[in-house]
Amino acid sequence: MLSNVEKSHRSYVADIQFIPGGVKVDKKHPNDGKSVHFLSCSEDGICLIWDTRAIDKSAMREAREKAKNQKYDYEWIPWLAVNLFRQDGSGEVGLSRVLFQKGQETPTFFASSDEGDLFMIDWAVKPIGEDQKTAEYIRMTKDCERNYRPVVALERSPFFEELIMTVHDFHFAIWKTQLDQDTPIYRSANTFESHNTCGAFSPTRPGVIFITKTNGIDVWDFVDQSNKPSLTLNIATNPITTFKF
Numbered sequence: 001m002l003s004n005v006e007k008s009h010r011s012y013v014a015d016i017q018f019i020p021g022g023v024k025v026d027k028k029h030p031n032d033g034k035s036v037h038f039l040s041c042s043e044d045g046i047c048l049i050w051d052t053r054a055i056d057k058s059a060m061r062e063a064r065e066k067a068k069n070q071k072y073d074y075e076w077i078p079w080l081a082v083n084l085f086r087q088d089g090s091g092e093v094g095l096s097r098v099l100f101q102k103g104q105e106t107p108t109f110f111a112s113s114d115e116g117d118l119f120m121i122d123w124a125v126k127p128i129g130e131d132q133k134t135a136e137y138i139r140m141t142k143d144c145e146r147n148y149r150p151v152v153a154l155e156r157s158p159f160f161e162e163l164i165m166t167v168h169d170f171h172f173a174i175w176k177t178q179l180d181q182d183t184p185i186y187r188s189a190n191t192f193e194s195h196n197t198c199g200a201f202s203p204t205r206p207g208v209i210f211i212t213k214t215n216g217i218d219v220w221d222f223v224d225q226s227n228k229p230s231l232t233l234n235i236a237t238n239p240i241t242t243f244k245f
Contacts, residue, residue: 003050004075009042014096014114014150016040022105025049026079037079043114043150045085045092047123048078082123087141093119096150101161108139110177112151112166118142118175144183145173153199153243159206167199172211188220189228198243212240 019025021035029051031037040048084093094114107124120140127135145168153167162178170191173184194214202208207222211229216236218229 002076004077007075007077007081009040009046009048010044011042011094013040014042014094015098017098017100017109019049020100020102020104022103023107024105025107026051029053039098039109041095041098041111043094043096045083045094047082047084047095047098047111047121049080049082049123050076051079080123082121082137083135084121084137087136087138093117093138095119096152097154099154099156099164101156110154110164112154113146114150115148116143116146116151116166116168118145118151118154118164118166120177142175142182142184145187152197155200157201157206158203159201165199165201165209167196167211169195172196172199172209186226191218197239197241200243200245203245210243212243214239217243 016038018035018038021031021033025031025037036051036053038050038052040050084095085091086093095111096114097112099110106122108120108122111119111121113119118141119138121137122139123137125135125137125139145166147168149169151166151168153165155165155167157163157165162176164175164177166173166175171188173188174186175184179185191211191213194216196211196213198212200210202210205221209220211218211220216232216234217240219231219233220226221230224230
């Protein structure tokens with residue numbers, strides 16, 4: 001199945017994440033606790049929510065009748081399109097990464113922008129204003145790390161759910177979401193002679209973070225030191241672009 005190009009993103013898809021099953025996305029067609037919807041983001045300022053469930057056969061026949069002269073019998077279109085605008089009214093917001101919390105039940109998620117910002121977004125917000133077309137989906141903005149380059153990784157600590165890490169081209173930052181402050185609780189030293197490509201928390205040691213670079217991997221152990229990596233691994237001749245446990 002292919003998505004309809006005209007109703008998809010206007011730019012490349014930067015990230016895709018499945019929405020936890022506990023979130024009631026479509027109240028008319030409940031998901032019964034199953035994770036059947038996913039969210040895609042792009043730098044075009046739009047988030048799209050897609051339903052992966054099979055449609056009714058009669059609806060399929062109807063869709064085929066309407067699409068007789070098109071290349072595909074059935075067009076897969078997003079269930080919801082969320083247009084994002086900055087809270088200060090300065091324009092659209094393009095996203096590079098999205099992050100859900102395991103077991104969550106609210107229609108919210110954290111996201112990082114293509115300019116280095118960190119946001120908390122609620123797609124269930126109703127439109128406001130005279131035209132009833134614009135909704136303030138972005139509920140929180142942290143822009144002190146804005147550097148006009150996309151965030152390359154957005155991760156949550158498996159040990160402390162309130163800790164989120166954003167990985168930027170030449171540094172990374174750790175945020176505590178429960179604190180009402182605009183700055184991260186930790187900002188790393190800059191990377192030299194290369195740039196960061198991804199990052200992840202260790203699944204077994206709370207104080208260890210892995211940062212992948214174009215020329216290897218930096219291992220940060222905060223029990224050992226926090227001013228520089230405890231270990232640097234030059235294990236690859238090509239850049240490591242994705243890193244997951």
